[in-house]
Amino acid sequence: MQVLALKENQDVVREGDRPSRSCLILSGFVCVYKITGEGKRQIVTFNIPGDIPDLQSLHLKVLDTSVGTITPCSVGFIPHEALHDICIRHPRIMSAFWRETLIDSAIFREWMTSMGRRxxxxxxxxxxxxxxxxxxxxxxxxxxxxxxxxxxxxxxxxxxxxxxxxxxxxxxxxxxxxxxxxxxxxxxxxxxxxxxxxxxxxxxxxxxxxxxxx
Amino acid sequence: MQVLALKENQDVVREGDRPSRSCLILSGFVCVYKITGEGKRQIVTFNIPGDIPDLQSLHLKVLDTSVGTITPCSVGFIPHEALHDICIRHPRIMSAFWRETLIDSAIFREWMTSMGRRxxxxxxxxxxxxxxxxxxxxxxxxxxxxxxxxxxxxxxxxxxxxxxxxxxxxxxxxxxxxxxxxxxxxxxxxxxxxxxxxxxxxxxxxxxxxxxxx
DNA sequence: CGGTCATTTGATGATCATCAAAGTCCGTGG
DNA sequence: CCACGGACTTTGATGATCATCAAATGACCG
Missing domain, CATH: 1.10.10.10 (Winged helix-like DNA-binding domain superfamily/Winged helix DNA-binding domain)
Structure with a gap:
């Protein structure tokens, strides 16, 4: 796993990228966001240490969001190859990764509820x-x-x-x-x-x- | 797989449930929704034939959303046990299921962008x-x-x-x-x-x- | 043919966006 | 050490988008 130190307000990955690895936040805050046609930004979630903001890129080849740092960050990059290996060999770990992405999903649903109805x-x-x-x-x-x-x-x-x-x-x-x-x-x-x-x-x-x- | 015919405006599963199976939409329209404390409803996605609106319950035991029919529907219920079996034995199918939930996620992100910035x-x-x-x-x-x-x-x-x-x-x-x-x-x-x-x-x-x- | 549900219309006001400017905090360099 | 600059926060004023309430119209169905 390659570890990088990033400054604040830097993109880790960008919408449209086809990354071959996912990033694990080791320290610092990042956000996942989109930019609309009119140039407005929507942050769809914040991620904190322990999160893997773009784990979905393991199965969805083209990124539909960008990930940017909010503070200086330490980020570890895990090759998809390695993740696939682990998943094939240890279905329970695969389930655990899957579960993490499902929790992200649950957070999205809650945010939608906030934005729509609160x-x-x-x-x-x-x-x-x-x-x-x-x-x-x-x-x-x-x-x-x-x-x-x-x-x-x-x-x-x-x-x-x-x-x-x-x-x-x-x-x-x-x-x-x-x-x-x-x-x-x-x-x-x-x-x-x-x-x-x-x-x-x-x-x-x-x-x-x-x-x-x- | 048990198949049920449901009328319109019926709940398939409810927030708070701990289901032991997931539902596959065979025909009809359903929506996934939450009700806020003030009784307002937020629909977080629509699902159409081929979708499995509560696949996440395979890994998240307590449902954080309800699923309700919009039209009369035919719904198939697949026991989690069976899904787990398939997943353990065929990692590729597990990946495919995982991928489906990731696409749901991507749809949530897009809807959030709509609600927040359009x-x-x-x-x-x-x-x-x-x-x-x-x-x-x-x-x-x-x-x-x-x-x-x-x-x-x-x-x-x-x-x-x-x-x-x-x-x-x-x-x-x-x-x-x-x-x-x-x-x-x-x-x-x-x-x-x-x-x-x-x-x-x-x-x-x-x-x-x-x-x-x- | 009444009754239910969905759509439509009108009127009013609250929430929130936008624009512009001033104020605060903090690090940097002279 | 103080001045400068930049990012963030705060304030004021104005107006647009959208909610709410109430009622009428239209569509469908037993």
Missing amino acids: EAYGRIAHLLCEMLVRMKAVGLAEDLACNLPITQAEFGDALGLSTVHVNRILQELRANGLIELKGDRLNILDWDRLKEEGGFDPTYLHLEREREAS | EAYGRIAHLLCEMLVRMKAVGLAEDLACNLPITQAEFGDALGLSTVHVNRILQELRANGLIELKGDRLNILDWDRLKEEGGFDPTYLHLEREREAS
């Missing part, structure tokens, strides 16, 4: 809940706080909102005593109300390790 | 393009026409719009000579402009069968 206030609350829970799952968060190096413009691109609107909603969330968010630091002051406002239910993240049937 | 007009145009291409891929469409038994309320729930707004945009699309849409019948009059307006690029559907590397 207004900005709940949408942001929901995303903050998700990020904290995911960061905790990989040991990168304390009980109610974590680093969250995401700019307001990036929040906007992820949630389908303008930067200005994100800014105003964040101020509301702060004014209502739900969060502190300054620089890279997120501090959740009222977890229950934040969950409530975002309609957040972590089931979709499928975090409890479940015994496989086979 | 306005209603383009959003509807895009969905119409997608549905025609997918219907053609399973032999259920002519060159520029197909059955599309989706109500305006369902369009709204899929696109994050109100029924009223969907209605008005559809009238615009008709007035501009892009489509005919009456009852269950969709007729595309100007494919190029419809594609253009929706920013539609079918790459994300990954329809060209690609040779596997292994």
Whole structure:
């Protein structure tokens, strides 16, 4: 596995590429995004250490999204050949990889629900809940706080909102005593109300390790 | 495989279920959806014959979405046990199933982009393009026409719009000579402009069968 | 032929985008 | 050490897109 250090705001892979390897995030934040015909950006997910943002390229030859860094990152590249080998020889590991991509899918479904049917206030609350829970799952968060190096413009691109609107909603969330968010630091002051406002239910993240049937 | 005939507007499986089988759509239209805390519905995808809307339940024990019929349907239920058996014995088939779920994922990403960064007009145009291409891929469409038994309320729930707004945009699309849409019948009059307006690029559907590397 | 469901129309207002500019923070170089 | 520059955040003002409510019309079906 080749390991690269990348600066912030760099593309790891680009829509249209036909990569022969997938990238494992070792440290830092990345996002998966698309650019529309009119040049607008939609971030479809954030990825944190432990994630493989383009694992799908193992089976879908042409990338339909780009992956870009948000912070400086350390990224490991795993040749598809090696992944295929492992998968053929160890069906259980193949299942585990498959399962990871299914969880990504579940996150997409939840984001769609946010964008389609929650207004900005709940949408942001929901995303903050998700990020904290995911960061905790990989040991990168304390009980109610974590680093969250995401700019307001990036929040906007992820949630389908303008930067200005994100800014105003964040101020509301702060004014209502739900969060502190300054620089890279997120501090959740009222977890229950934040969950409530975002309609957040972590089931979709499928975090409890479940015994496989086979 | 057990086959059931279902009426329209019936749930096949429900969020929270822990199914021991997955459902293959043999005929009819279904949708995958979530209900938010405030009782709003978000349809995250439509499924047509040949699709397996809850294949993910093979690896994710708790369903995070419901599947409901849109029209009368014929649905086949395949026990997870049988699927696991096939997967263990035929890694290539396992890969093929995995690939199907990855394409679902790609569709989710595209829908997110629509909802976040396209306005209603383009959003509807895009969905119409997608549905025609997918219907053609399973032999259920002519060159520029197909059955599309989706109500305006369902369009709204899929696109994050109100029924009223969907209605008005559809009238615009008709007035501009892009489509005919009456009852269950969709007729595309100007494919190029419809594609253009929706920013539609079918790459994300990954329809060209690609040779596997292994 | 009434009844249900889907579509259509009109009117009003909320949410959110856009544009422009000012303010803050922080690293860099003179 | 301070000035400069750049990225990010904040503020204000205006208007477009879209939701909501209510009601009418049309289509289909037993």
